[in-house]
Amino acid sequence: MARIRILYVHHRSELGGAPTSLSYIIRNLDQERFEPHVFCPPGPAADLFRDSGAIVHTGVVASFTHIWASVYRGRRWLLFVRELLRLPAHTFSFRRLLSRESFDLVHLNDSPLVVAGYLAYRRKIPVIWHLRSALPDTESRRSRLLRNFIARISDASIAINSDVAESFGLASEVIPNSADLERFSPGSRREARIELGLDPERPLVSFFGFLYPSKGFAEFIHAAREVLKRRPDAVFMMVGGAVRSDAFFQTFVGKLLRRLDLARNYDRETRELIKTTGLGDAILLVPFTPDTSLRYRASDVVVAPSRGPELGRPVIEAASAGVPVVATGSRSGGGILVDGATGLLAANDAKTLAAAIASLVEDPDRAAEMGRAARAHAEVHFSPEASTRRMEDMYAQAIARARRTKILYVHHRSQLGGAPTSLAHIIRNLDRDVYVPHVFVPEGPSAELFRSAGAVVHAGRSSIFSHTWDSPYAGARWLIVGRELLNLPAHVIGLNRTMRKGRYPIVHLNDSPLLPAAWVAKRQGAFVVWHLRSSLAGGGRDRRSRVIARLIDRWGDEAVAIDSDVAATFPITLPVRVIPNSVVIVEPRPQGSRSALGLPDHRVLIGFAGFVRRQKGWPELVDAAAILAAEDSTAHFVIIGGGVRPSSFFATPRGRLLAAAGLLTDEEAALHARVQQRGLSSHFSFLPYTSDTALIYSVIDVMTFPNQGVGLGRPVLEAETFGIPVVASGSHDGGGVLVPGVTGVLLDDPTPAAIATALHGLIADPERRAAMGTAGREHALAHFDPVLNARLIEALYASLVPVGGSR
Known part of the structure; x- marks a missing residue:
């Protein structure tokens, strides 16, 4: 089995905390599973990575630094110019490496590596971003840009402590830096001091790290002066030295950088500060050494007086050595230091810092107890092996996620209804190990539904061209085309942007009117799946239908129809797979309490569910109810739902205008008025829409769907799922949704008389109702199961993009 090839990217040549931490990861990787590579500048860090077992590729690295300890401002923008000058060489060498070698994942070793991250992202390689320093100002424009960029580019991020994670706000996995727990281990403090030539009887307080102002070397010196007032026998040790030596600043480059205030001689500044404070005999300066373990072991207290919002490697190494830290x-300690248990957190001023240091120096027993607790904490949290196992799990998960196929669904309406409900069933039941669902949709209830189903939602405007049987453009309705044209630029721009960012191999359009979306998807090189949910006007035989069919063929690769009746109205050459809509399969409830719903007992309840639209046949149903009432029938009609827009909308200026133009009708009010005009108020009950349909279906005896057009809607499926017989129209043979004479009654011509006759037969024959309900339930289990239908959809996707074949 081929090993997983990881490319680590590091941006600095010198040694320090970040390359040391990365070396621990490399050294402890499972070499049977992973093959580590590193791209970095030549120098000591590259040598460290080689010694750790990595294959090292050296080259120029350009970075963009924006961390609390280093921000471009003033003359420091010249450093940014330096990075820009490095950019061509970095881009060339890194792209060449990515082209020459095949890497499964790129691990960036700090936030400044934005260029390397972008180049890896463009190559469709999963990126894990290691965040080692906090942002300087989390709400500044530059911080937001960097945060959003990392969120967009990376598949996952790691923060070295919770302080860093909080500053980025990316839900990063917190994995602390590691320490060599064998090398940095407790031991005899006396023997360590003797070996280092230090007085074993005098308390030793140490500072570890490069001499940067951000590391707090000045604060340490000032605090040392305060401690000496209480403990004149104390000795202070500063281990690490400056990044650039005093000799560097004697060179031309060093003098130039210092004159431009782009670099400072911190080694000289430190020595001068020690001299001016009169601490020359009390502070030992130790240059950088690769092995500091003996000096940690010799220390009574380690001080980490950082000016920024995080705790560095010295805190981890001191804890491993069993030494308390101030x-x-x-x-909060960021998960690295437990205040009062493994060390002390203090304010960054000399007096407060000195008081905390002195409290431990003067209480050796307390310091020893903290040291033991620190070592125990280190064994749990700073183990290189345990931390690397966690990273290996992240690598495997990121690679698995990257190999999943991302599907972009496009839906065009913000309100709820059958189409978004059906799409939500697909999304909710997709195999998440193989597919990642995204949805482009206007913000609103539909978007919330898709989010709750587990999709990543991208909100944006929609623009459609509708020629379905129930809403063709005719007369004043042509004005609606103007609205769609106004929405078109924003729709195309928004969808284009989403497509470019997400690079979706498959776009699934949730109905035939989404022609502009199909054009955008095809231009972006995606496979296009059409979901045909409504029949074309005129049975698909008019000129407009033929044009739409040609565009569907031109911009589509596969088509799905919700039933055979819908499929038959599309004169397309694409193969059409009939996959019915789905319904959540639940056990039918025992008959509920009718009185709780305000419904009469001892009547046969006839249901009508969904949006109240004339095309769905509510006028014919009311007239059928009048026929049955005249016959003194026991039928009682239950209307579940309301108008597409509530009656209150038509009281607004916009609603009145649209109604006056003939573009919209208050059908909910029209239904109530017709019921009253027919004298049927006592024969009708009106229930609002509810997501808990099971409660209502448990009391319904017969469901109706007297469609005046083509297609059998969601109420037919839901009724059969709950074992309720159906009287419906809109299909010549049931379209695979209803089995005529078995699961319900299918009407050729849904006139009021025909509806009344069909209902009368079922009302008078309870046994027939029960038999049809049982058959309907069995049919639903076989054809409407959302899990089974999701597998059929996935098979369609796999025919376009093999499983694991695209990011």
Whole structure:
């Protein structure tokens, strides 16, 4: 089995905390599963990575630094110019490496590596971003840009502590840096001091790290002066030295950088500060050394006086060595230091810092107890093996996610209804190990439904061209085309942007009117799946239908129809798969309480569910009810739902205008008025829409769907699922949804008389109702199961993009 090839990217040549931490990861990787590579500048860090077992590729690295300790401002923008000058060489060498080698994942070793991240992203390689320093100002424009960029590019992110994670706000996995728990281990403090030539009887307080202002070297020196007032026998040790030596600043480049205030001689500044504070005999300066373990072991207290919001490697190494730490910069300890248990958190001023240091120096027993607790904490949290196992799991998950196929569904309406409900069933039941669902949809209830189903929602405007049987453009309705044309630019721009960012291999359009979306998807190189949910006007035989059919063929690759009746109205050459809509399969409830719903007992309840639209046959149903009432029938009609827009909308200026133009009708009010005009108020009950349909279906005896057009809607499926017989129209043979004479009654011509006759037969024959309900339930289990239908949809996707074949 081929090993997983990981490319680590590091941007600095010198040694320090970040390359040391990365070396621990490389050294402890499971070499049977992973093959580590590193791209970095030549220098000591590259040598460290080689010694750790990585294959090292050296080259120029350009970065963009925006962390609390280093921000471009003033003359420091010249450093940004330096990075821009490095950019061509970095881009060339890194792209060449990515082209020459095949990497399964790229691991960026700090936030400044934006260029390398972008180049890996463009190559469709999963990216894990290691965040090692907090942002300087989380709400600044530059911080937001960097945060959003990392969120867009990376598949996952790791933060070295919770302080860093909080500053980025990316839900990063917190994995602390590691320490060599064998090398950094507790031991005899006396023997360590003797070996280092230090007085074993005098308390030793140490500072570890490069001499940067952000590391707090000045604060340490000032605090040392305060501690000496209480403990004049104390000795202070500063281990690490400056990144650039005093000799560097004697060179031309060093003098130039210092004159431009782009670099400072911190080694000289440190020595001068020690001299001016009169601490020359009390502070030992130790240059950088690769092995500091003996000096940690010799220390009574380690001080980490950071000016920024995080705790560095010295805190981890001291804890591993069983030495308590006095630290600043973190409000909580970031999961690295437990205040009062493994060390002390203090404010970053000399007196407060000195008081905390002195409290441990003067209480050796307390310091020893903290040291033991620190070592125990380190064994749990700073183990290189345990931390690397967690990263290996992240690598495997990121690679698995990257190999999943991303599907972009496009839906055009914000309100709820049958189409978004059916799409939500697909999304909810997709195999998440194989597919990642995204939806482009106007913001609103539909968007919320898709989010709750588990999709990533991209809100944006829609623009459609509708020629379905129930809403063709005719007369004043042509004005609606103007609205769609106004929405068209925003729709195309928004969808184009979403497509470019997401690089979706498959776009699934949730109905035939989404012609502009199909054009955008095809231009972006995606496979297009049409979901045909409504029949074309005129049975698909008019000129407009033929034009739409040609566009569907031109921009589509596969088509799905919700039933054979819908499929028959599309004169397309694409193969059409008939996959019915789905319904959540639940056990039918025992008959509910009719009185709780305000419904009469001892009547046969006839249901009508969904949006109240004339095309769905509510006028014919009311007239059929009048026929049955005249016959003194026991039928009682239950209307579940309301108008597409509530009656209150038509009281607004916009609603009145649209109604006056003939573009919209208050059908809910019209239904109530017709019931009253027919004198049927006592024969009708009106229930609002509810997501808990099971409660209502449990009391319904017969469901009706007297469609005046083509197609059998969701109420037919839901009724059969709950074992309720159906009287419906809109299909010549049931379209695979209803089995005529078995699961319900199918009407050729849904006139009021025909509807009344069909209902009369079922009302008078309870046994027939029960038999049809049982057959309907069995039919639903076989054909409407959302899990089974999702597998059929997935098979269609797999025919376009093989499983694991695209990001």
